[in-house]
Amino acid sequence: MAAWVVFSLCAASLSLALTQTSFQVPLQPEQIHQNDSDYHQFKWPIRKVAVIGAGVSGLVAYRELVDAGLDVKIFERDEVPGGVWHYSDETQGQPPIPNVDPQVADFVPSLPPPNAPLPHVVYHNDRNDNTGVTSAERWRDHRAPHGVWASLTSNVPAPLMKFNRHEWPPGSPWNIPHLNLQRYLRSVYSFYGINANDRSPHISYNTRVELVEKRHDSFGNEHGWKLTVKKLERLSPSSCKEKWWTEDFDAVVVATGTFNGPNMPNIPGLIEWHRRYPESILHSREYRRPEMFANHSVLIVGAGPSATGIAADLNPLVKRNVLSWRQSERSNTPVVFLNLLPQGIEVVVGIHQFHPENRTIELSDGTFLSDIDEIILSTGYRYTFPFLPQYHNSSIKGNEEGPQDQPQPIVTDGTHFRSLWRDLFYIDEPTLAFINQNLNVVTFTWGENFAIALAKVWTGTARLPSRQTMWKEYRDWVASQGGYGKWLLFIKWQKQEEIVSFFSSWLNTAAYQFGGKQATPSDPNERELLNVWGRAFFANSNPVKLPSTERKQQFGGHQQQVDSLEYAHSLLAYFTSGY
Numbered sequence: 288m289a290a291w292v293v294f295s296l297c298a299a300s301l302s303l304a305l306t307q308t309s310f311q312v313p314l315q316p317e318q319i320h321q322n323d324s325d326y327h328q329f330k331w332p333i334r335k336v337a338v339i340g341a342g343v344s345g346l347v348a349y350r351e352l353v354d355a356g357l358d359v360k361i362f363e364r365d366e367v368p369g370g371v372w373h374y375s376d377e378t379q380g381q382p383p384i385p386n387v388d389p390q391v392a393d394f395v396p397s398l399p400p401p402n403a404p405l406p407h408v409v410y411h412n413d414r415n416d417n418t419g420v421t422s423a424e425r426w427r428d429h430r431a432p433h434g435v436w437a438s439l440t441s442n443v444p445a446p447l448m449k450f451n452r453h454e455w456p457p458g459s460p461w462n463i464p465h466l467n468l469q470r471y472l473r474s475v476y477s478f479y480g481i482n483a484n485d486r487s488p489h490i491s492y493n494t495r496v497e498l499v500e501k502r503h504d505s506f507g508n509e510h511g512w513k514l515t516v517k518k519l520e521r522l523s524p525s526s527c528k529e530k531w532w533t534e535d536f537d538a539v540v541v542a543t544g545t546f547n548g549p550n551m552p553n554i555p556g557l558i559e560w561h562r563r564y565p566e567s568i569l570h571s572r573e574y575r576r577p578e579m580f581a582n583h584s585v586l587i588v589g590a591g592p593s594a595t596g597i598a599a600d601l602n603p604l605v606k607r608n609v610l611s612w613r614q615s616e617r618s619n620t621p622v623v624f625l626n627l628l629p630q631g632i633e634v635v636v637g638i639h640q641f642h643p644e645n646r647t648i649e650l651s652d653g654t655f656l657s658d659i660d661e662i663i664l665s666t667g668y669r670y671t672f673p674f675l676p677q678y679h680n681s682s683i684k685g686n687e688e689g690p691q692d693q694p695q696p697i698v699t700d701g702t703h704f705r706s707l708w709r710d711l712f713y714i715d716e717p718t719l720a721f722i723n724q725n726l727n728v729v730t731f732t733w734g735e736n737f738a739i740a741l742a743k744v745w746t747g748t749a750r751l752p753s754r755q756t757m758w759k760e761y762r763d764w765v766a767s768q769g770g771y772g773k774w775l776l777f778i779k780w781q782k783q784e785e786i787v788s789f790f791s792s793w794l795n796t797a798a799y800q801f802g803g804k805q806a807t808p809s810d811p812n813e814r815e816l817l818n819v820w821g822r823a824f825f826a827n828s829n830p831v832k833l834p835s836t837e838r839k840q841q842f843g844g845h846q847q848q849v850d851s852l853e854y855a856h857s858l859l860a861y862f863t864s865g866y
């Protein structure tokens with residue numbers, strides 16, 4: 288999450304006149320079961336919940352659902368908790384060029400043969416395996432290493448990157464090295480007895496969820512969800528065991544993070560360039576250290592935190608360091624980060640076309656780059672939930688909706704997800720939920736309130752509007768955001784106050800009415816904290832030479848491009864001027 292967004296939280300936090308101490312109101316069972324058609328009625332009781340993913344979001348979901356008395360089990364494909372914050376030198380390898388369908392942008396589900404008795408087990412030994420895939424490669428693809436590089440530190444201050452009741456030790460840095468975040472997360476998982484060495488029945492590590500489908504009772508009525516999962520056990524460096532089984536649950540929380548399917552942009556000539564120079568292209572997900580680029584000329588495509596962070600990391604070692612900023616309309620890029628780039632980085636405009644025949648790259652202002660050794664596509668990620676193929680439909684374009692007689696899609700072109708009420712509950716079946724999947728969500732602190740919402744709704748101590756009302760509210764919201772696209776899930780600062788206020792007032796009203804936990808109120812000290820952090824973060828701001836607006840207007844003609852430069856400078860002024 289970009290640090291600048293966090294600043295707007297302080298406005299939200301101050302505006303909330305919330306009670307600072309939680310209180311309990313005795314539960315009145317008759318209040319829970321009001322037969323009120325204004326509210327959603329669940330088709331089956333919810334007792335057993337699956338959580339997919341053991342990162343920040345998996346932990347908050349687990350904690351709140353268990354606290355509410357539900358029987359919870361987490362499935363995690365990796366061998367340890369932490370998600371993005373489990374750093375490894377190992378990388379996943381180059382994603383396919385061009386982009387594959389979003390449904391398989393993370394992985395192609397691996398299922399047992401049809402009708403095979405379960406559990407189904409297969410052993411692999413590299414000595415006699417004729418598939419051409421080694422056990423090491425099976426493991427790497429199963430766990431999927433993330434896009435954190437060796438020198439990365441958090442761009443959100445430590446006081447906002449922590450769970451309630453689990454403080455950082457005194458003296459901890461505010462820009463947290465990723466290894467500290469990894470240790471922190473593991474220690475909190477240990478605190479709840481679900482770390483990898485705890486052997487808890489409530490979490491299954493090395494286990495990837497391959498398929499989530501509706502379950503039916505003996506009368507053919509829908510009744511919960513069936514998960515097909517695969518556990519991969521490494522028996523030796525050259526052998527492994529795969530085991531598939533199914534488990535039934537009443538509800539499912541998807542806590543798989545947002546950054547699983549790299550976006551490989553469809554820029555003219557990229558496919559041909561890749562065919563000719565396959566080793567020269569990588570995605571930011573595969574970047575770890577600058578040494579392998581020493582004395583090379585590198586082109587970084589994109590201007591988000593990955594692009595600017597990698598450019599800065601590379602800068603001392605590379606011969607030429609070029610960053611291409613396309614400045615698209617309705618961009619979410621926090622351009623203020625460009626001001627943090629060290630001297631020596633050339634910021635150029637977007638790419639018009641790759642010309643592999645003479646190894647040149649044509650920019651949209653008509654100039655050319657030559658002698659580029661590597662291209663690091665720091666072009667972000669796409670939404671992908673391969674274990675939910677029934678809710679993917681890439682044939683639906685732009686603002687089209689899915690066929691009315693079928694379940695509405697959750698992913699279409701991968702730029703956003705949809706059909707969720709408050710980005711949390713799948714409207715057509717709210718026993719399926721997604722947590723912390725927006726862009727710019729403050730995962731630790733907001734995540735707790737999202738998890739409390741899941742726990743309350745599923746235990747009947749908060750209520751969802753009727754399906755019809757949820758669709759209406761949702762459609763009004765999509766329209767207010769300007770329709771479907773990457774921007775839909777980007778939480779603009781104007782929206783942050785609304786989100787924090789909505790969840791606090793909804794959940795705390797429910798706590799008053801039905802009893803149970805209160806949502807965490809915002810910390811009034813956050814404003815001052817963010818002011819201090821902002822001053823420090825942007826203290827060494829370096830006004831790099833950005834492409835001039837006149838030139839951009841000649842070739843692009845979008846007012847937006849001019850605006851974004853002014854926007855960058857106004858943001859910088861805002862952050863550094865205090866309050």
Ligand SMILES: Cc1cc2nc3c(=O)[nH]c(=O)nc-3n(C[C@H](O)[C@H](O)[C@H](O)COP(=O)(O)OP(=O)(O)OC[C@H]3O[C@@H](n4cnc5c(N)ncnc54)[C@H](O)[C@@H]3O)c2cc1C
Binds near residue numbers: 339442497674
């Ligand atoms: C390079 C980078 C830097 C970042 N820096 C910051 C920062 O400084 N500050 C900040 O606040 N945020 C930052 N973020 C955002 C970061 O994603 C959040 O901080 C947070 O880690 C998200 O937690 P999560 O649990 O939602 O997702 P993740 O951390 O992605 O965890 C998801 C988990 O789900 C598991 N999983 C996925 N699919 C399956 C499956 N099918 N079956 C079983 N398990 C599965 C994964 O293995 C993973 O462990 C950064 C992200 C990236 C990519």
Ligand SMILES: NC(=O)c1ccc[n+]([C@@H]2O[C@H](COP(=O)([O-])OP(=O)(O)OC[C@H]3O[C@@H](n4cnc5c(N)ncnc54)[C@H](OP(=O)(O)O)[C@@H]3O)[C@@H](O)[C@H]2O)c1
Binds near residue numbers: 440619666
């Ligand atoms: N802690 C840290 O220091 C750190 C470091 C890295 C990442 N992160 C976090 O990780 C997350 C992902 O960040 P990210 O930078 O990888 O992704 P991102 O924020 O989505 O940025 C992607 C960039 O690529 C550009 N882009 C997309 N498609 C393109 C195309 N076809 N041609 C040219 N440019 C294109 C985007 O421009 P448009 O805006 O025009 O689409 C944008 O500038 C964020 O939450 C971020 O905060 C944190």
